[in-house]
Amino acid sequence: MPLYVEKKPDVLITEDGVRTDGRLPHEIRPIRMTVGILDKADGSAFIEWGGNRILTAVFGPREVHPKHLALPDKALIRTRYNMAPFSTPERKRPGPDRRSVELSKVIREAIKPAIFVENYPGSVIDIFVEVLRSDAGTRVAGVNAASLALANAGIAMRGLVAACAVGRVENFIICDPNHDEDMWGDADMPMAMLMESEKITLLQTDGPMTDEQFKEALEMGRRCIRFLYEMQKEALKRPYLIVERSVFEQGEV
Amino acid sequence: MMFNSEMLTHKLLREYIEDLVANDQRIDSRGFDEMRPIEVLNGTFTKAEGEAWIKLGKTQVLVGVKADIGEPFPDTPDKGVLVSNTELLPVASPTFEPGPPNENAIEIARVVDRAIRSADAIGLSSLVIEEGKLVYMLFLDMYVLDHDGNLEDALTIASLIALGRTEVPKVILKEDGEIEVKEEKWKVDLRDMPINFTFVKINGKLLLDPILEEENVAEASITLAIDKDRRVCSIQKKHGHFTMEEIINAAGIARDKWPEVAEMIKEVI
Amino acid sequence: MGRWEAKLRLSEGTLLVKNREVVVPGQALAKGKFKPGKDVYVDNSGVLRAKKLGLADIKDNTISVVPLSGVYIPKEGDIVIGIISKISGSTIIVDIRSPYQGAIPIPRGRAVERVDMSKYDLHLGDVILAKVKTFDGSSSLLLTIDMEGLGKLEGGFILEVEPAKVPRVIGKRQSMLSILREKTKSEIIVGNNGRIWVRSPSLKELLALKKALRKIETESHVSGLSDRISSFLSEELSD
Numbered sequence: 142m143p144l145y146v147e148k149k150p151d152v153l154i155t156e157d158g159v160r161t162d163g164r165l166p167h168e169i170r171p172i173r174m175t176v177g178i179l180d181k182a183d184g185s186a187f188i189e190w191g192g193n194r195i196l197t198a199v200f201g202p203r204e205v206h207p208k209h210l211a212l213p214d215k216a217l218i219r220t221r222y223n224m225a226p227f228s229t230p231e232r233k234r235p236g237p238d239r240r241s242v243e244l245s246k247v248i249r250e251a252i253k254p255a256i257f258v259e260n261y262p263g264s265v266i267d268i269f270v271e272v273l274r275s276d277a278g279t280r281v282a283g284v285n286a287a288s289l290a291l292a293n294a295g296i297a298m299r300g301l302v303a304a305c306a307v308g309r310v311e312n313f314i315i316c317d318p319n320h321d322e323d324m325w326g327d328a329d330m331p332m333a334m335l336m337e338s339e340k341i342t343l344l345q346t347d348g349p350m351t352d353e354q355f356k357e358a359l360e361m362g363r364r365c366i367r368f369l370y371e372m373q374k375e376a377l378k379r380p381y382l383i384v385e386r387s388v389f390e391q392g393e394v
Numbered sequence: 395m396m397f398n399s400e401m402l403t404h405k406l407l408r409e410y411i412e413d414l415v416a417n418d419q420r421i422d423s424r425g426f427d428e429m430r431p432i433e434v435l436n437g438t439f440t441k442a443e444g445e446a447w448i449k450l451g452k453t454q455v456l457v458g459v460k461a462d463i464g465e466p467f468p469d470t471p472d473k474g475v476l477v478s479n480t481e482l483l484p485v486a487s488p489t490f491e492p493g494p495p496n497e498n499a500i501e502i503a504r505v506v507d508r509a510i511r512s513a514d515a516i517g518l519s520s521l522v523i524e525e526g527k528l529v530y531m532l533f534l535d536m537y538v539l540d541h542d543g544n545l546e547d548a549l550t551i552a553s554l555i556a557l558g559r560t561e562v563p564k565v566i567l568k569e570d571g572e573i574e575v576k577e578e579k580w581k582v583d584l585r586d587m588p589i590n591f592t593f594v595k596i597n598g599k600l601l602l603d604p605i606l607e608e609e610n611v612a613e614a615s616i617t618l619a620i621d622k623d624r625r626v627c628s629i630q631k632k633h634g635h636f637t638m639e640e641i642i643n644a645a646g647i648a649r650d651k652w653p654e655v656a657e658m659i660k661e662v663i
Numbered sequence: 664m665g666r667w668e669a670k671l672r673l674s675e676g677t678l679l680v681k682n683r684e685v686v687v688p689g690q691a692l693a694k695g696k697f698k699p700g701k702d703v704y705v706d707n708s709g710v711l712r713a714k715k716l717g718l719a720d721i722k723d724n725t726i727s728v729v730p731l732s733g734v735y736i737p738k739e740g741d742i743v744i745g746i747i748s749k750i751s752g753s754t755i756i757v758d759i760r761s762p763y764q765g766a767i768p769i770p771r772g773r774a775v776e777r778v779d780m781s782k783y784d785l786h787l788g789d790v791i792l793a794k795v796k797t798f799d800g801s802s803s804l805l806l807t808i809d810m811e812g813l814g815k816l817e818g819g820f821i822l823e824v825e826p827a828k829v830p831r832v833i834g835k836r837q838s839m840l841s842i843l844r845e846k847t848k849s850e851i852i853v854g855n856n857g858r859i860w861v862r863s864p865s866l867k868e869l870l871a872l873k874k875a876l877r878k879i880e881t882e883s884h885v886s887g888l889s890d891r892i893s894s895f896l897s898e899e900l901s902d
Contacts, residue, residue, distance in 0.1 A: 144563055181486060181541055194438075197485075221484070221492050227440040231460075294732060296715070296733065381731070423866065
């Protein structure tokens with residue numbers, strides 16, 4: 142018996158393009174990224190994006206168990222996307238469902254092209270994406286955080302992978318769909334790019350778009366991803382700059 | 395299976411920690427009955443009706459309480475339902491593997507659950523909406539995020555905070571059997587504060603709130619819960635063995651420690 | 664643009680980062696005449712890019728990245744601190760905190776006469792100092808203890824640092840290691856795999872050393888590290 146019943150908003154987007162959370166079509170929800178928050182993991186990142194809270198950790202490269210899974214010439218990449226029981230309005234039963242199995246794969250395919258797997262033959266790199274609070278766009282938030290956790294773990298990469306979703310609500314192409322738009326919008330298109338070459342490593346579409354709308358959506362996605370990429374770089378460098386500043390300040394005293 | 399410190403406790407670690415204990419010292423310079431600092435993080439991290447993300451030293455746990463409504467169990471028509479579950483997330487330790495809760499996770503969940511239940515900390519009868527027909531069901535989901543020892547105490551503290559913060563919509567069962575969910579909120583009444591205290595035995599001495607390295611070399615471990623009347627309300631002896639005096643001694647230390655931890659919990663709720 | 668102009672521009676090269684700047688994976692470091700050093704790759708358009716999160720290190724025409732984190736990948740000749748994890752028949756298996764386990768074959772036949780067999784009296788959980796003899800880059804990693812100073816480590820304690828920070832713990836011409844040894848009055852052996860064996864006079868020195876190692880890890884990218892560590896330890900151990 143549900144305690145919370147969801148209702149479709151009367152208006153998803155106004156004629157002026159104002160969305161249910163007050164944003165304009167091109168505006169992204171507030172984002173905060175933090176790296177290195179876990180002690181036992183080799184690399185970790187936490188992303189707060191709108192109402193999403195996602196924790197990612199990387200272990201490895203480490204020994205593969207069971208041994209027969211090891212690849213002779215490159216690292217094996219494993220990912221697990223997992224939703225916490227308390228991440229959704231109605232409690233989610235723990236354990237994998239079909240959606241999380243698919244998303245684990247999609248995230249792995251998005252991240253893998255970035256990793257120099259040939260540098261770590263016979264080993265495994267494990268990437269865990271834990272959704273603590275879900276609010277539309279968890280897979281793209283997860284990709285951003287997983288990429289940060291890999292860099293934080295010191296793994297050799299061609300570049301960071303940044304991700305953002307775009308979508309269509311009526312005739313508007315919007316970026317970073319919120320919960321309402323995710324539920325009742327007309328199209329949803331998560332995408333990720335391997336920066337800086339801007340190769341697309343994740344692209345899914347759910348909902349129809351005309352050729353023109355599709356091109357506009359791709360272009361909007363790229364703009365958002367570039368913005369996310371700047372935030373990623375800042376998040377990775379921030380801890381070092383903070384230490385630098387504090388050492389400098391102590392020296393002045 | 396993965397190589398790890400738990401399996402691979404090297405001899406030097408064991409010898410060093412034992413030597414220190416023989417000289418009344420601990421590897422992180424704490425006293426034997428001193429807990430690590432507890433930090434409660436600010437912010438919203440879940441969609442739960444009550445939550446707490448806490449750090450006990452370097453151990454980090456996140457507990458969320460989700461609420462639902464349903465029929466009571468036939469043998470307890472006058473009580474609500476509490477379901478406890480612990481996930482040892484693979485992010486927390488290289489030794490944790492993805493998959494359904496194993497023996498350890500289930501034991502930990504039950505140890506926390508037993509403390510809360512034995513002291514009737516949330517008053518299960520207060521969860522009744524209509525006796526025999528409709529009750530609140532609370533799901534206590536305990537997430538381990540970073541494992542540096544003593545998950546039992548960290549999860550108990552976080553669970554009490556999360557439960558104490560839990561607010562759910564008021565529900566009325568009308569005469570025609572229709573369920574009305576109101577805007578108004580109902581708050582869980584934390585009527586007791588059963589806190590678990592975990593000890594390990596090293597070199598015949600008791601150490602409160604062990605870090606992972608101490609757990610790995612310990613001869614024995616035990617967890618005791620103390621309620622607000624300073625009674626022992628649940629016990630779980632885990633591995634190894636203790637003398638009767640040692641257990642009485644541990645209960646005494648736990649009793650002495652209760653007020654400061656209880657005070658902290660009350661403050662943050 | 665004529666062919667000569669193009670060549671000229673290429674030979675000049677453009678540097679896109681400062682020396683010792685923190686760089687992220689994929690970040691463009693330079694174009695043109697520069698050569699890729701360690702943890703740098705060249706992309707399809709000839710741009711030199713960082714492979715890891717680290718510090719840009721520019722020496723003459725070569726740009727490298729000094730990583731700020733990462734697990735230990737063995738190199739031949741490295742000295743490592745290992746823990747015996749398995750003894751199976753004629754081979755001792757050693758955990759060296761790396762994706763690859765080390766193996767030490769137990770000498771047999773006539774080889775027994777050439778080595779000190781007492782060194783091979785090893786048990787599960789023993790800590791050893793060993794040298795990487797050969798490593799094929801993926802599966803076969805042979806270690807040796809047949810050298811003066813190698814073999815079982817008795818007493819003391821093991822601390823760990825990020826393997827990427829080991830060069831900073833040692834310092835130029837062992838300068839940092841000397842500071843750590845003198846100030847903490849401890850015996851210290853640093854393994855390339857980031858395990859550090861320590862024998863300190865008391866817990867106080869050990870804990871001060873542990874804190875100093877954390878400080879080296881977090882402040883390695885800021886210059887003047889040796890001086891800071893030196894005064895930090897003096898302060899910690901003053902009374």
